Amino acid sequence: MSQKILLSAKEINIILHRLACQLLENHLDFSNTVLIGIQPRGTFLAERLRQILSEKYKVKDVKMGFLDITFYRDDFRRGEKILEANSTKINFLVEDKNVVFIDDVLYTGRSIRSALTAVQSFGRPKQIELLTLIDRRFSRHLPIQPNYRGRQVDAINNEKVRVMWKENDGEDAVYLVEKV
Amino acid sequence: MSELSVNHLLGIKYLKKKDIDLIFETADHFKEVINRSIKKVPTLRDITIANIFFENSTRTKLSFELAEKRLSADVINFSASQSSVKKGETLIDTVNNILSMKVDMVVMRHPNPGAGIFLSKNVKAAIVNAGDGAHEHPTQALLDSYSIRERLGDVGGKKVVIVGDILHSRVALSNIFALQLQGAEVKVCGPKTLIPKYIESLGVTVETNLEKALQWCDVANMLRIQNERLDISYFPSTREYTQQFGLNKAMLKRLDKEIVVMHPGPINRGVEITSDVADSGQSIILDQVENGVAVRMAVIYLLASKIK
Numbered sequence: 001m002s003q004k005i006l007l008s009a010k011e012i013n014i015i016l017h018r019l020a021c022q023l024l025e026n027h028l029d030f031s032n033t034v035l036i037g038i039q040p041r042g043t044f045l046a047e048r049l050r051q052i053l054s055e056k057y058k059v060k061d062v063k064m065g066f067l068d069i070t071f072y073r074d075d076f077r078r079g080e081k082i083l084e085a086n087s088t089k090i091n092f093l094v095e096d097k098n099v100v101f102i103d104d105v106l107y108t109g110r111s112i113r114s115a116l117t118a119v120q121s122f123g124r125p126k127q128i129e130l131l132t133l134i135d136r137r138f139s140r141h142l143p144i145q146p147n148y149r150g151r152q153v154d155a156i157n158n159e160k161v162r163v164m165w166k167e168n169d170g171e172d173a174v175y176l177v178e179k180v
Numbered sequence: 181m182s183e184l185s186v187n188h189l190l191g192i193k194y195l196k197k198k199d200i201d202l203i204f205e206t207a208d209h210f211k212e213v214i215n216r217s218i219k220k221v222p223t224l225r226d227i228t229i230a231n232i233f234f235e236n237s238t239r240t241k242l243s244f245e246l247a248e249k250r251l252s253a254d255v256i257n258f259s260a261s262q263s264s265v266k267k268g269e270t271l272i273d274t275v276n277n278i279l280s281m282k283v284d285m286v287v288m289r290h291p292n293p294g295a296g297i298f299l300s301k302n303v304k305a306a307i308v309n310a311g312d313g314a315h316e317h318p319t320q321a322l323l324d325s326y327s328i329r330e331r332l333g334d335v336g337g338k339k340v341v342i343v344g345d346i347l348h349s350r351v352a353l354s355n356i357f358a359l360q361l362q363g364a365e366v367k368v369c370g371p372k373t374l375i376p377k378y379i380e381s382l383g384v385t386v387e388t389n390l391e392k393a394l395q396w397c398d399v400a401n402m403l404r405i406q407n408e409r410l411d412i413s414y415f416p417s418t419r420e421y422t423q424q425f426g427l428n429k430a431m432l433k434r435l436d437k438e439i440v441v442m443h444p445g446p447i448n449r450g451v452e453i454t455s456d457v458a459d460s461g462q463s464i465i466l467d468q469v470e471n472g473v474a475v476r477m478a479v480i481y482l483l484a485s486k487i488k
Contacts, residue, residue: 068209070209070223071209071213071221071222071223071251071481072221072222072223073223076223076224076484076485077226077484077485077487077488082182082183082485082486083485084182085205085206085209086209087208087209087212088209088212088213093217117222118221120218121213121216121217121218121220121221122216122217122218123217
């Protein structure tokens with residue numbers, strides 16, 4: 001299994017600040033905006049962005065939730081793997097809110113399709129945007145595109161993009177891993 | 181990735197500790213789902229489930245049906261009282277007829293012990309035992325343990341006394357298996373006539389004095405006196421049973437600790453438990469009912485994911 005580095009810790013840091021600024025540009029004080037990290041791995045990115053917004057740009061009390069999409073996926077019983085759930089933590093209604101979905105990698109778009117269905121359980125949002133650290137171009141199965149993207153990547157199907165976070169994996173880095 | 185070690189839920193006897201852990205973790209997620217404003221998820225939209233009840237049931241049937249619908253499964257209901265079973269059809273024929281309508285899972289209650297096991301060997305569908313005679317009632321035991329875990333943090337190391345008619349109770353047997361598997365200590369308490377002769381071989385202790393049993397335990401699970409199953413007189417009168425084995429407020433007050441009170445329902449108020457106990461803060465009877473839906477959703481979800 002060979003891997004090459006796509007983004008280093010320094011690059012990730014710069015991109016996170018840019019993404020935070022782009023969010024700020026569109027949502028200003030975040031009074032009617034909620035960030036929703038997609039479980040399992042979008043939650044780290046969401047947490048980081050909230051941290052930057054609060055520490056660097058003094059936007060306090062940004063509402064944030066984590067959404068698990070397991071029970072909304074379209075591949076139940078279709079793959080080899082058993083789908084394992086994570087917890088959903090959304091303690092507010094999204095009714096009439098500007099929702100920003102946050103995930104680490106956008107690949108086929110199916111997770112986001114599931115998230116669009118799942119979030120309806122919490123109300124009817126005013127609008128939904130998508131923020132993703134890595135956008136894998138040319139691999140979409142559905143007409144879904146990000147509003148904010150960290151880096152666009154061309155990867156072929158037998159390659160996997162692996163995003164590592166310091167708090168979970170010991171380092172901030174993005175790797176392109178070749179599957180054997 | 182973790183999955184259940186079994187393809188059917190026939191009894192707690194066939195489960196491992198890690199199966200119970202997985203069911204509880206999954207049930208935690210479903211408990212969050214059923215407390216949302218929209219309580220439904222689309223996971224099982226291509227699964228059809230038949231609820232086949234050869235014996236009366238209100239809450240178990242409702243709970244299963246609700247769990248199935250919350251998961252978006254298609255549900256058909258069948259009660260033996262209004263069916264061809266009365267015309268002499270065999271169990272396998274009845275079920276195979278239902279399965280030929282492309283049903284993936286069968287939830288069955290049957291008066292004969294072992295009916296679920298028999299069915300699982302003879303038909304092609306995932307079977308969930310919703311009570312087979314005086315044998316097992318696995319989902320009830322799972323929701324009981326889940327409720328204890330929710331209230332006390334853990335089941336392991338806890339002392340649980342099961343009070344009442346142990347002889348005719350599938351709830352008692354499944355609970356004994358489930359509690360022991362999770363490392364709890366189990367005692368049974370009731371009139372000697374209603375305690376099976378060799379119950380101690382299961383590793384439980386027997387106590388015929390309710391006060392002593394309560395003094396010992398962290399949790400008391402009060403079973404219903406099942407008048408419909410008592411074919412002969414096992415105790416002189418209901419009044420005498422209540423005096424010896426009925427739980428009342430004064431008794432709880434005499435204890436030097438606060439125990440948790442459970443009841444699988446339906447309650448005979450004033451017989452095995454008084455109203456002031458059943459409705460008190462120590463009772464988790466209604467939590468058991470709520471958790472029943474989440475636990476059954478977890479069981480159905482995990483079994484459905486193994487259907488090929």
